[in-house]
Structures are given as structure tokens and as C-alpha cells.
Amino acid sequence: MEILLLPHKDKLKETITCVILCAGEGTRTKDIAINVPKPLLKVESLNNQSILSLIISNLIDLKFNQIVIVTGHLGGLIADFVNSSQIKNQNSRENILIHRSGDRYKLGPLYSFLSITKNNQIFKEDKLFMVFPGDTVFDFNLIQEIFDLIIEKYMQIINNSILFYRKIRTDILKKKYEKYYPKYEKSISYLKIEEMDSKAIVKEISQEKLDLISDQEEINQIIPIFIFNNVYVEAIRDLANSVKFRTIREAVNLLIEREKHFFAISVSPEKNFYDIDTPLDLKILNEKKKSGQ
Numbered sequence: 001m002e003i004l005l006l007p008h009k010d011k012l013k014e015t016i017t018c019v020i021l022c023a024g025e026g027t028r029t030k031d032i033a034i035n036v037p038k039p040l041l042k043v044e045s046l047n048n049q050s051i052l053s054l055i056i057s058n059l060i061d062l063k064f065n066q067i068v069i070v071t072g073h074l075g076g077l078i079a080d081f082v083n084s085s086q087i088k089n090q091n092s093r094e095n096i097l098i099h100r101s102g103d104r105y106k107l108g109p110l111y112s113f114l115s116i117t118k119n120n121q122i123f124k125e126d127k128l129f130m131v132f133p134g135d136t137v138f139d140f141n142l143i144q145e146i147f148d149l150i151i152e153k154y155m156q157i158i159n160n161s162i163l164f165y166r167k168i169r170t171d172i173l174k175k176k177y178e179k180y181y182p183k184y185e186k187s188i189s190y191l192k193i194e195e196m197d198s199k200a201i202v203k204e205i206s207q208e209k210l211d212l213i214s215d216q217e218e219i220n221q222i223i224p225i226f227i228f229n230n231v232y233v234e235a236i237r238d239l240a241n242s243v244k245f246r247t248i249r250e251a252v253n254l255l256i257e258r259e260k261h262f263f264a265i266s267v268s269p270e271k272n273f274y275d276i277d278t279p280l281d282l283k284i285l286n287e288k289k290k291s292g293q
Contacts, residue, residue, distance in 0.1 A: 070116065
């Protein structure tokens with residue numbers, strides 16, 4: 001019987017290209033950043049580092065050596081930041097590639113991502129693409145757990161695409177934000193899942209305002225880190241050529257309708273991420289980090 005050997009951790013990392021989407025205009029944060037790209041917003045409670053710096057530092061600490069930053073709106077400022085002395089590990093800057101999406105970012109984050117398919121330096125057959133939003137702060141141990149899961153489930157992941165989620169009760173989520181109501185309306189993305197051959201398959205990525213979801217309901221809150229292999233990226237690209245979307249979520253849902261399988265893998269519910277959509281999101285993040293959360 002043939003035994004399939006898993007690649008060493010470092011060899012496996014060579015197959016992963018981390019793609020950080022930093023192309024959007026960030027219209028909802030203009031009150032705090034008129035001429036600053038959202039990924040360059042600084043988080044006071046985390047040593048005044050920018051969101052992008054935090055993501056890059058985590059990836060460098062985990063020894064990912066292929067990092068692509070997709071730029072669009074105010075992309076020159078992103079490039080200046082990466083080329084400056086503000087990146088923690090100077091020796092790792094040579095592993096960071098700036099990819100300009102041109103005007104594609106105006107069509108939405110999906111098209112910013114798909115613009116990498118025109119870059120032969122990035123888009124290669126033997127790669128997995130690990131896609132991060134550039135406006136989200138992730139706990140280091142969350143990214144570390146996801147990488148550990150990639151190693152553990154490598155044979156499943158290499159031939160498929162993966163969405164990560166955490167099981168969490170809505171009353172726990174609501175408690176985190178209750179003191180900010182009614183000014184604060186938080187939308188939550190979550191997975192509907194079914195079992196197939198002992199594996200969790202995504203039926204749909206749903207999105208709903210948190211206050212409209214019933215208390216005590218347990219949801220599969222999506223972690224906004226996607227794993228796509230080359231074949232799936234090409235399928236998304238082909239779909240986007242005929243149907244207009246703005247988001248990766250919309251494209252994934254239509255591919256699911258067309259019987260393309262996306263596997264779902266759960267992570268520990270206590271590990272956090274903070275998507276910065278509004279000035280209040282940044283305030284909440286700072287308050288939580290200062291309190292040790």
C-alpha cells in the first residue's frame with residue numbers, strides 16, 4: 001500500500017502564498033482616516049502599530065515567506081509603508097510583494113483579489129492562496145491555530161478550498177457589543193454546514209445583523225481567512241467574468257449552488273479577530289485590548 005508522506009512544515013509553507021487585500025477605499029472609516037488607507041490605521045492599544053503591520057508581523061513570526069499585498073486606493077502609501085523601516089523584520093521585506101490591482105478594486109474586493117491571476121509571479125499552479133482582509137486584526141494564536149490545522153489536514157486542503165469558523169452563541173457575541181447599542185450595528189457572517197462523508201461541507205455563507213439573530217442561538221461565525229487552491233481561484237475568476245459580484249462571499253455562494261464543495265474547519269471559539277469597518281470598531285478594539293482581552 002502506498003503511503004502518502006506529508007511535507008515538512010517549512011516545505012508546506014512554501015506552497016502557501018498569503019494574500020492581504022488592501023485595495024478598498026474604506027469609506028466608512030473616513031471620519032478617522034481621510035487620506036490614510038484603512039490597513040494603515042494605527043491601533044493605540046497594540047503599540048500603535050498599523051493593522052497591516054500587525055498582520056505582516058504575525059505572518060513573519062510564523063515564518064510565512066510569500067506575502068502579497070494587493071493595493072488600489074491610496075496604494076502608493078501602502079507601498080511606501082512596506083518599503084519603509086516600519087516593518088518589524090527588515091530581512092523579511094524581500095519576501096513581500098506589492099501587487100497593484102489597477103482600477104479593479106473599484107469593482108469590489110473580489111476583483112482586487114482576482115487581479116493576482118494576471119500576475120505570473122504570483123499565480124502559479126502549485127500554490128495555495130491564504131487570503132486575508134487588510135482591515136482586520138487577528139490574534140496571533142488564531143493564525144497559528146489555522147496553520148496547525150492546515151498541516152493536520154493537508155491532504156484534504158491541497159485539493160480543495162477551506163473556510164474556517166468558530167462555534168459561538170449569539171448572546172456571547174451580543175454581550176461584547178451591548179454597551180454600544182443602539183448606535184452600533186454589527187453584521188455577522190456565518191456558515192450553514194452539512195456533513196458529508198464525516199466532513200463538514202459549507203452550504204452557504206450567510207450575513208445578518210447581530211441584533212436580528214435570536215439569543216442563545218449557536219452560529220458558525222466565519223473567520224475571514226480563506227484558503228483557495230489554484231483550481232478554485234480559476235473557477236471564481238471564470239464565474240466573475242459572466243456574473244458581477246463585489247465580494248468573495250457572493251462568489252463562493254454561487255459556486256456552492258453550482259455544486260462546488262468548500263470544506264469547513266472549526267477553530268477554538270476563544271480566539272479573536274476584529275474587523276475594522278467603522279471608527280467605533282477601532283474604539284472597541286482598543287478598549288478590549290487595554291482590558292487584556
